[in-house]
Amino acid sequence: MPIDPNSPIEVTAFDWVPPFARGQVRDLRVRWALEEAGLSYRTRLISARERPDWYFKEQPFGQVPYYRDGAVEMFECAAIALHIAEKSEVLLPRTEPDRSRALTWLLAAMNSIDPYVMNQITCDVFAQGQEWATLRKPSQTEMLERRLGQLADALGDRDWFAGVFSVADILMVCTLRTLRNTSADIPQTLLDYVARGEARPAFKAALAAQFADFLPDPEGVPA
Amino acid sequence: MPIDPNSPIEVTAFDWVPPFARGQVRDLRVRWALEEAGLSYRTRLISARERPDWYFKEQPFGQVPYYRDGAVEMFECAAIALHIAEKSEVLLPRTEPDRSRALTWLLAAMNSIDPYVMNQITCDVFAQGQEWATLRKPSQTEMLERRLGQLADALGDRDWFAGVFSVADILMVCTLRTLRNTSADIPQTLLDYVARGEARPAFKAALAAQFADFLPDPEGVPA
Numbered sequence: 001m002p003i004d005p006n007s008p009i010e011v012t013a014f015d016w017v018p019p020f021a022r023g024q025v026r027d028l029r030v031r032w033a034l035e036e037a038g039l040s041y042r043t044r045l046i047s048a049r050e051r052p053d054w055y056f057k058e059q060p061f062g063q064v065p066y067y068r069d070g071a072v073e074m075f076e077c078a079a080i081a082l083h084i085a086e087k088s089e090v091l092l093p094r095t096e097p098d099r100s101r102a103l104t105w106l107l108a109a110m111n112s113i114d115p116y117v118m119n120q121i122t123c124d125v126f127a128q129g130q131e132w133a134t135l136r137k138p139s140q141t142e143m144l145e146r147r148l149g150q151l152a153d154a155l156g157d158r159d160w161f162a163g164v165f166s167v168a169d170i171l172m173v174c175t176l177r178t179l180r181n182t183s184a185d186i187p188q189t190l191l192d193y194v195a196r197g198e199a200r201p202a203f204k205a206a207l208a209a210q211f212a213d214f215l216p217d218p219e220g221v222p223a
Numbered sequence: 224m225p226i227d228p229n230s231p232i233e234v235t236a237f238d239w240v241p242p243f244a245r246g247q248v249r250d251l252r253v254r255w256a257l258e259e260a261g262l263s264y265r266t267r268l269i270s271a272r273e274r275p276d277w278y279f280k281e282q283p284f285g286q287v288p289y290y291r292d293g294a295v296e297m298f299e300c301a302a303i304a305l306h307i308a309e310k311s312e313v314l315l316p317r318t319e320p321d322r323s324r325a326l327t328w329l330l331a332a333m334n335s336i337d338p339y340v341m342n343q344i345t346c347d348v349f350a351q352g353q354e355w356a357t358l359r360k361p362s363q364t365e366m367l368e369r370r371l372g373q374l375a376d377a378l379g380d381r382d383w384f385a386g387v388f389s390v391a392d393i394l395m396v397c398t399l400r401t402l403r404n405t406s407a408d409i410p411q412t413l414l415d416y417v418a419r420g421e422a423r424p425a426f427k428a429a430l431a432a433q434f435a436d437f438l439p440d441p442e443g444v445p446a
Contacts, residue, residue: 056373060373060374060376062373072320076327076330076335079326079331082326083323097296100302103297103299104298104303107301107305107333108298108299108302110330111299111333111338112286112299114334115337115338118338131355135353135355136356136359150285154283
């Protein structure tokens, strides 16, 4: 439904990634926010294997998503999600202290949790077998698991980090679910939290839309 | 001037850190935002060496800054800075596309630059001498320096990332200036940019206020 070739909102995504990365690329977060807000969008697909030179003029690091809506052009999934959230009370409470709580947890996802998650994925997946990664992994895993324990304590028995569901949960759920590709031990509180996020119809629609945009795997494999 | 014991805004900071970390602790970013916005604040100081148990109820990871203003209680320096920015046009443009550009670069500082910077500091300072850090350092430094080159290209000949000075620059300048403690090669474009940030009166006032809150070093050294 929110996919509409005539929508003024354009999201740039990859046309192919390896199977293990499908459902993890960060345009998912923006698609999810748009689905929650009921805003339609079209996609523009680029190659992840041969990122076109012109794309670095738009996104300096060559990453996705890139977002365009008239004169508004953005990157950084959390910035885009926050921009979308400002259009929809579903994603960002309008009153304090709920609004500032959502901002806190959005940034916590991106700066206090995601860097630990990415370092874990580096040790477990991208740098697997490299000597430094093997040596580093025990202390890295210990740091991550300590932080996940603190995060679980902070969530407690609430369903969502800002009390009500908000844009912060889109970023936090998507960050935590990438840990499935790692050896980290995830507290049950956080597994249940991720499952709550993944059960939302908007999440499911966003995930299906990301998968639908990928070329079939054999065709997408580099020659 | 913005320090005022009767201010409704309270910023929690550390009462002592080692000399190399002075001027780098993240409450600096919030102090700077408050100085730019002309908002007074008071400080509450806690020990970095023996973080009180009760503090983890407020800040789940035991870090500073923590921010309180009536019913609003926040952590994550970038979230607090953004919250302050919403009170002041000096820090966040009110119109598009400037506003979304500031959001983009704020998140770029915290999620696309800071994690690379922190990994560099880990290799160069915190884990210095550990075998994994020695093995990792060349590829880590190469990744960081490639990203800094892309960042310098993105800034080009502008003074500030969103065109006008904004909250994004507070986060980006503070992230980049921590690289002074590392061996990374920083493009001249970014060195000039950091110098522009550090030349702002509000930055200087914030830095002086952070230093003024530390116990003298000998008294602060753990027994």
